Amino acid sequence: MEALRSFIKNYTGLSNHEWATIQQSFVRKEIAKNELILEEGQICRSFYFLESGLLRYFYHIDGEDLTKIFTIAPFCFTSRISFRNQSPAKENIQALENSIVWQTSYKQYRELEKLACWNRFIHKLLNVIDEFAEQEMRQLKTLTQEERYRWLTDNYPANVLQKIPQKHLATYLGIAPQSLCRIKNNLYKNNRS
Amino acid sequence: MEALRSFIKNYTGLSNHEWATIQQSFVRKEIAKNELILEEGQICRSFYFLESGLLRYFYHIDGEDLTKIFTIAPFCFTSRISFRNQSPAKENIQALENSIVWQTSYKQYRELEKLACWNRFIHKLLNVIDEFAEQEMRQLKTLTQEERYRWLTDNYPANVLQKIPQKHLATYLGIAPQSLCRIKNNLYKNNRS
Numbered sequence: 001m002e003a004l005r006s007f008i009k010n011y012t013g014l015s016n017h018e019w020a021t022i023q024q025s026f027v028r029k030e031i032a033k034n035e036l037i038l039e040e041g042q043i044c045r046s047f048y049f050l051e052s053g054l055l056r057y058f059y060h061i062d063g064e065d066l067t068k069i070f071t072i073a074p075f076c077f078t079s080r081i082s083f084r085n086q087s088p089a090k091e092n093i094q095a096l097e098n099s100i101v102w103q104t105s106y107k108q109y110r111e112l113e114k115l116a117c118w119n120r121f122i123h124k125l126l127n128v129i130d131e132f133a134e135q136e137m138r139q140l141k142t143l144t145q146e147e148r149y150r151w152l153t154d155n156y157p158a159n160v161l162q163k164i165p166q167k168h169l170a171t172y173l174g175i176a177p178q179s180l181c182r183i184k185n186n187l188y189k190n191n192r193s
Numbered sequence: 194m195e196a197l198r199s200f201i202k203n204y205t206g207l208s209n210h211e212w213a214t215i216q217q218s219f220v221r222k223e224i225a226k227n228e229l230i231l232e233e234g235q236i237c238r239s240f241y242f243l244e245s246g247l248l249r250y251f252y253h254i255d256g257e258d259l260t261k262i263f264t265i266a267p268f269c270f271t272s273r274i275s276f277r278n279q280s281p282a283k284e285n286i287q288a289l290e291n292s293i294v295w296q297t298s299y300k301q302y303r304e305l306e307k308l309a310c311w312n313r314f315i316h317k318l319l320n321v322i323d324e325f326a327e328q329e330m331r332q333l334k335t336l337t338q339e340e341r342y343r344w345l346t347d348n349y350p351a352n353v354l355q356k357i358p359q360k361h362l363a364t365y366l367g368i369a370p371q372s373l374c375r376i377k378n379n380l381y382k383n384n385r386s
Contacts, residue, residue, distance in 0.1 A: 068331075137329070141252060
């Protein structure tokens with residue numbers, strides 16, 4: 001669980017006493033590859049820390065999965081609006097590989113909000129997530145699918161990209177799998193020439 | 194300025210004393226149609242309340258304006274990340290019609306954060322904005338341009354939609370103006386048949 005402590009320390013200092021309170025609020029869980037952590041329509045009742053592994057958020061529309069975003073360890077995750085409002089989630093969360101998560105319940109999370117260091121941590125974490133979301137929105141609005149793929153290869157670790165099935169990468173980019181193949185081939189040709 | 198007070202009251206109660214403090218932190222400004230309130234690269238130094246009028250946020254990419262989102266009065270606005278971090282903005286904000294805004298400086302905003310009612314207001318407002326952003330992301334990922342246009346016509350007041358130039362509506366939907374014409378004609382035909 002030291003990974004969560006290190007993760008929080010990237011955002012704020014915390015005393016041993018504060019860490020003890022946080023630590024006892026989380027329980028460890030192993031998630032198998034392809035397991036659904038949350039299904040659309042369910043209420044997200046936990047806030048999680050992804051210690052190791054890889055997740056995808058997706059929408060299920062007309063029998064098709066459309067990838068919203070990926071979460072790479074180490075990072076915290078939840079279905080933000082569903083968790084905050086304790087309302088049905090409008091997204092699904094799935095593990096793309098065997099993952100280790102630490103989870104705390106909504107009730108315990110509210111207890112953690114009595115700690116100043118926890119609130120500082122969450123405040124800064126939400127700012128980082130906000131910046132990710134803004135970047136994602138800008139990319140969706142301004143980049144072509146090829147440019148978005150190139151951005152991914154420039155910014156995601158290669159070993160992470162390799163773990164993402166091509167069909168999920170394609171729906172993340174909003175293209176057909178064949179188009180993703182063409183984009184990859186074009187980039188490969190351009191890099192060689 | 195009563196409009197701002199009413200707007201805040203939708204989110205939280207506030208005493209006459211608190212309102213007096215808020216009121217004296219804001220100054221009124223008239224913005225002419227097409228005027229740029231913020232340009233990409235500038236630091237957004239104000240937090241605003243749009244009392245009347247209509248705005249668009251846009252990115253300027255390779256000589257082309259791409260509309261990110263519209264803001265309809267009454268609502269608060271700023272360039273959130275630029276304002277929070279006092280860093281260069283990655284977006285432009287423009288009035289699409291003559292507008293009346295109330296603005297407060299970054300320094301005054303930080304002073305307002307000493308008021309519990311202000312923090313409650315901002316906290317709830319940010320949650321609403323977060324839900325808008327999530328909805329926007331879901332639409333971008335899951336709807337066709339025609340479905341997004343239909344959603345706009347179902348959810349935006351008709352008199353607001355009429356004020357938005359077609360070229361901005363087209364870049365908001367991510368399509369060429371001719372495609373927007375085709376979509377509108379198709380919808381018109383379907384509605385008549």
